[in-house]
Amino acid sequence: MELTTKYADVFNSLSKSESNKLEKIIIDICKQRMLLTNDRPSFCPLCGCTEAKFIKRGKLPNGKQRYFCSSCSTRFVCDVHSISYKSNQPMEVWFKVIEDTIQLKSIKYTAKELDLTDITIFRLRHKFLHALEILMQEIDLENLIEMDETYVLESNKGTKQETRLPRKRGETALERGLSLQQICCTFACDRSGNVIAKCTGRGLTTQDMMNRSFAPHVSSRSILITDKGKSYRKLVERQRAHWHIIEHVTDMDEVIHINTVNQLHDWFKRIYKSYRGVASKYINRYLALFSFIKRCKALEISEIKSLLYSRIKERQTYVTNKQVYSEHLVTAI
Known part of the structure; x- marks a missing residue:
């Protein structure tokens, strides 16, 4: 009773902003605990019953927790085929890695907070990003869709280069213009707040590159708003979309414009710069992260974690440490 009175006195001495912040922290911890304890499976991963x-x-x-299926007599763990499957780290560590990744914290910061090595946090983070990239493949764009591309300099961060001299941070490309040293990142968004960003290739984007990357996401008979680039033609023809080309600022009005996607470019460049470079082979994973953050910017961090954990748990998103370094890389595009 004395302990309860003590905590009540401390809570009452806080300011309104401090009490609200403490309340959010407590609610976040309670929701996370509910997610950790509510791990009862809804179906058998082997027989599907x-x-x-x-x-x-x-x-x-x-x-x-390990379970036994009465239908096929199979034993399995609660997180089978999810990103934490066969991981020795507890779920509290996974939630911390997911939270810091969403909040754009560095790997060294998370490693110091959890007292783990940088390589362990790197693998956990990229397993999460790999799963997030798979989830973002399910997004569809419809009605008014803005599309535009931006370019970042190729980065071989973490990979030893033997074919050329190392480039120091801040240096420009060796070749002028849209050479193969430039990585094309294409952003697409609709007026419902859905955002998709993908690396469509190196150098100048072709019609096949754009069609291969965005045809699964652009709904048929949509209105596609772009600049005067010709790389969208095949995509427009395949999806039977209406193509509205912006050649000059006078072609834009309150409805037909590409201001939203250009704002996404500015936001992406600021975030990309804060990372001090992202290895180009992993850039699709980070583009999926940026797209997700922009799509869920109105949600609290606890709601985002709950949403991500429930959706990832429903899908087969398990990858090995070896697959982290080999699957879904830009070098294969």
């Missing part, structure tokens, strides 16, 4: 009884069969050394 949803009506079977899932009986608890002990826990693994890392604390993960």
Whole structure:
């Protein structure tokens, strides 16, 4: 009773902003605890049965609950095929990595907070980014769609270069213009707040590159608003979209414009610069992260974590450490 009175006195001594901040922290911890304890499976990962009884069969050394399916007599852990599957790190560590990634914290910062090595945090972060990239493939754009591309300099960060001299930070490309040293990042957004960003290739984007990257996301008979670049022609013809070309600022009005996607470019360049360069082979993962952050900017961090955890848990997003370094890389484009 004395302890409760003590905490009540401390809480009452806080200012309104401090009490609101403390309340949000407590709610965030409670929601995270609910996610950690509510791990009962809804279906068997082997037989797919949803009506079977899932009986608890002990826990693994890392604390993960193990279940037994009464339909096919299979034993499996609660997070089978998700990003934390076969991971020795507890879910609290995964939530911290996801939170810091969304808040654009550095790997060294997270490693210091969790007292883990940089390479461990790097692998955890990229497993999450790999899963996030898969989730962002499900987004569809419709009605009024703005599209435009921007370019960043190729970066071989973390990879030893033997074919050329190392380039110091801030230096320009060796070749002028849109050479193969420039990475094309194309952004597309509709008026519903959906955002998709992808690396469409190196140098000047071709019609095949644009069609291959965005045809699965652009709904048919939409209105596509772009600049006068010719790389969108094949995409427009395939999706039977209405193509509105902006050749000059006088062609824009309150409805037909590309201001939104240009603002995305400015925001992306600022964030990209704060990372002090991202290895080009991983840039699609970070573009998926930027797109997700922009799409969920109105949500609280606890709501974002709950949304991500529930969606990732429903899908087979498990990748090995080896796949982190080999799958979904820009070098394969």
